[in-house]
Amino acid sequence: MDAAEIAQQAANGLTLGLLYALIALGYTLVYGVLQLINFAHGEIMMFGAFYAYAFMEPMSVETASGLAALSALAAGVTAWDRFGSRRGRIAGACATVLAGGLFGGAAYALSRAQLGLVAAVLAALPYSALLAAALERIAYRPLRAENRLIPLISAIGASLFLQNLAQVDPWFFGTIRKSYTQIPPSLHNEAFSALGVRISNLQMLIAFVAVVMLTGLHLFITHSRLGTAIRATAQNRRVAALMGIDTDGVIVLTFALGAVLAAVAGVLYGIYLGSIYPFMGYMAGIKAFTAAVLGGIGSVPGAMVGGLVLGVLESVGAAFIDEGYKDAIAFAILIAVLLFRPSGIMGSSTREKV
Amino acid sequence: MTRDAKLRLSGWILTILFLASLPRLLPVTFVLGDYRIDLGLHHATLCALFVIMAMGVNLSIGFAGLLDLGFIAFIAIGSYMMSISLTFRSPVPWWIALVLAILVAGTVRATLGATCLRLRGDYLAIVTLGFGEITRVALKNNLFGLTGGPDGIFLGSASIPDFLDQSRNPVPLYFLSLAFAAGSSFALSRWKRSRAGRAWEAVREDETAAAASGINIFRARLWAYGLGGAFGGLAGGLFAIYNTISHPSDYDFVESVKIVAMVVLGGMGSTGGVIAGSVLFLLLLEIFRGLAEYRMLIFGATLVCLMLFRPQGLAGRRS
Numbered sequence: 001m002d003a004a005e006i007a008q009q010a011a012n013g014l015t016l017g018l019l020y021a022l023i024a025l026g027y028t029l030v031y032g033v034l035q036l037i038n039f040a041h042g043e044i045m046m047f048g049a050f051y052a053y054a055f056m057e058p059m060s061v062e063t064a065s066g067l068a069a070l071s072a073l074a075a076g077v078t079a080w081d082r083f084g085s086r087r088g089r090i091a092g093a094c095a096t097v098l099a100g101g102l103f104g105g106a107a108y109a110l111s112r113a114q115l116g117l118v119a120a121v122l123a124a125l126p127y128s129a130l131l132a133a134a135l136e137r138i139a140y141r142p143l144r145a146e147n148r149l150i151p152l153i154s155a156i157g158a159s160l161f162l163q164n165l166a167q168v169d170p171w172f173f174g175t176i177r178k179s180y181t182q183i184p185p186s187l188h189n190e191a192f193s194a195l196g197v198r199i200s201n202l203q204m205l206i207a208f209v210a211v212v213m214l215t216g217l218h219l220f221i222t223h224s225r226l227g228t229a230i231r232a233t234a235q236n237r238r239v240a241a242l243m244g245i246d247t248d249g250v251i252v253l254t255f256a257l258g259a260v261l262a263a264v265a266g267v268l269y270g271i272y273l274g275s276i277y278p279f280m281g282y283m284a285g286i287k288a289f290t291a292a293v294l295g296g297i298g299s300v301p302g303a304m305v306g307g308l309v310l311g312v313l314e315s316v317g318a319a320f321i322d323e324g325y326k327d328a329i330a331f332a333i334l335i336a337v338l339l340f341r342p343s344g345i346m347g348s349s350t351r352e353k354v
Numbered sequence: 355m356t357r358d359a360k361l362r363l364s365g366w367i368l369t370i371l372f373l374a375s376l377p378r379l380l381p382v383t384f385v386l387g388d389y390r391i392d393l394g395l396h397h398a399t400l401c402a403l404f405v406i407m408a409m410g411v412n413l414s415i416g417f418a419g420l421l422d423l424g425f426i427a428f429i430a431i432g433s434y435m436m437s438i439s440l441t442f443r444s445p446v447p448w449w450i451a452l453v454l455a456i457l458v459a460g461t462v463r464a465t466l467g468a469t470c471l472r473l474r475g476d477y478l479a480i481v482t483l484g485f486g487e488i489t490r491v492a493l494k495n496n497l498f499g500l501t502g503g504p505d506g507i508f509l510g511s512a513s514i515p516d517f518l519d520q521s522r523n524p525v526p527l528y529f530l531s532l533a534f535a536a537g538s539s540f541a542l543s544r545w546k547r548s549r550a551g552r553a554w555e556a557v558r559e560d561e562t563a564a565a566a567s568g569i570n571i572f573r574a575r576l577w578a579y580g581l582g583g584a585f586g587g588l589a590g591g592l593f594a595i596y597n598t599i600s601h602p603s604d605y606d607f608v609e610s611v612k613i614v615a616m617v618v619l620g621g622m623g624s625t626g627g628v629i630a631g632s633v634l635f636l637l638l639l640e641i642f643r644g645l646a647e648y649r650m651l652i653f654g655a656t657l658v659c660l661m662l663f664r665p666q667g668l669a670g671r672r673s
Contacts, residue, residue, distance in 0.1 A: 157657025
């Protein structure tokens with residue numbers, strides 16, 4: 001293998017790595033505040049990709065209704081959670097019905113309509129955030145006080161549930177792989193070439209979007225009030241609550257932020273690999289989790305570094321060893337990192353308790 | 355004899371009579387309108403195999419508190435070990451192959467445990483998940499040129515000993531599996547009250563206190579881990595004969611989750627509960643077979659609900 005080929009693999013790996021980094025942030029944010037491995041995060045990414053697909057293509061009445069029902073449920077649960085406890089039952093019930101109806105109706109209308117790529121992705125973001133928020137409320141919050149393995153099993157159950165929900169035909173998407181059709185062909189066809197390395201417009205777009213989002217998130221976490229609240233909650237939830245931070249709200253926020261990043265990553269991943277399917281979240285999710293652990297779970301810059309390192313190692317490694325073992329590389333790295341440096345590349349190893 | 359002991363004895367006799375007469379009772383078909391459920395003797399055999407697997411997982415999760423998301427890897431190792439030994443150029447007798455399956459699976463798991471048992475609970479779970487996936491990928495890629503790649507290893511009638519060949523007579527394999535399942539359950543219920551069993555429980559409940567009372571935490575966990583793997587190997591070896599093939603796609607992540615679900619459903623740590631959990635789980639899978647694509651959906655939702663409302667399972671007691 002010559003140098004140009006390795007460089008090409010590295011470039012492809014960097015692209016994948018940026019996508020892993022976008023997904024990994026969801027794991028790292030949630031782990032930071034809850035010490036929970038949100039196993040269903042890959043499925044949130046998958047649903048984000050499918051929401052965008054549904055808004056881009058005209059869906060059947062059944063699929064639009066299915067999506068509307070799911071969206072209404074997610075919006076209703078989230079609204080009840082945010083308003084019901086603070087403003088009393090009547091206000092909560094009104095908010096629930098209103099939010100459910102609004103988001104459900106909008107999901108139905110958007111699924112029946114045909115939006116452009118960018119508009120569809122933007123419209124998909126709130127839905128994926130609501131789904132993640134509802135997931136947290138239903139499957140994780142009641143289990144916070146339990147032994148860590150209990151919420152992990154619940155997360156696995158939620159992951160299986162969402163994976164199989166997406167397959168239900170005709171109410172959701174079925175098992176057949178879908179492709180985004182509204183992609184300008186120039187994204188794949190036109191490329192920038194230098195020194196024998198070909199970087200397609202799509203790869204540059206992915207890099208641009210990912211870098212903008214990662215930087216934005218980093219600035220949000222380090223410079224905004226809400227970001228400070230997230231960091232305080234991650235440091236010590238009880239003390240943060242005593243300082244007047246709505247820690248439940250912060251936790252919902254981390255789920256929503258992770259879901260937004262994952263939805264964007266899911267769409268880009270779907271375009272990059274050519275298709276989306278209900279199982280796409282499993283492998284991508286595990287690899288992103290590996291990236292998060294590799295970089296140091298709980299650390300935002302760590303997730304970026306971990307994603308990039310994993311993407312390059314995987315692409316270049318697969319070219320050297322055997323394409324068949326490609327998926328095993330990520331797992332081998334994951335095990336090696338956990339064994340030899342569980343705090344990861346950027347993480348600090350101070351918070352290990354007993 | 356007290357009344358209680360009499361009741362227990364008659365319960366045992368009834369159970370044994372029931373299990374012994376199953377080959378005569380099955381197959382049965384339940385019909386509810388258009389919906390029919392067929393239960394054959396092979397279901398009973400499968401149930402026994404699931405009980406053995408669940409015992410292996412119960413040893414790690416229930417007794418020692420170590421969640422395993424890749425347990426299927428050790429079943430796969432047992433199954434492949436069995437198939438390789440039986441189809442070798444000079445095939446070995448089935449019982450030596452089974453012992454090999456048990457030993458190799460136990461050793462591999464103990465080795466894995468020796469390297470990663472110092473990790474915290476959820477990280478350990480992810481490592482086991484990774485190991486399970488690596489095993490599957492390796493088997494699929496024809497590891498050492500022995501595992502047959504994506505086609506797996508087929509066990510023809512010529513490789514399976516005549517009396518265990520289900521196509522001739524399914525009864526002996528049923529009784530063999532039943533005997534092993536009963537033996538495993540008995541062993542586990544005894545171990546639970548032994549010195550090692552109490553050490554496992556102590557480590558699970560409070561590591562620091564256990565260490566302070568002189569228990570070598572690492573060694574206790576390693577034993578639970580290795581022994582659990584040996585049960586996986588046993589179940590896998592029998593599973594190869596049951597299935598007449600060792601195929602990589604039979605050993606994916608969802609299967610690991612299913613076994614965990616059986617243990618969780620029955621009640622982690624309770625031997626009787628885990629048996630009930632395995633049987634119930636298999637029955638539910640069969641009953642809902644007609645629901646095809648909704649089955650795993652319901653499975654996922656059930657797992658969440660179980661964690662929310664009864665994490666201690668059917669038989670467990672809440673601490």
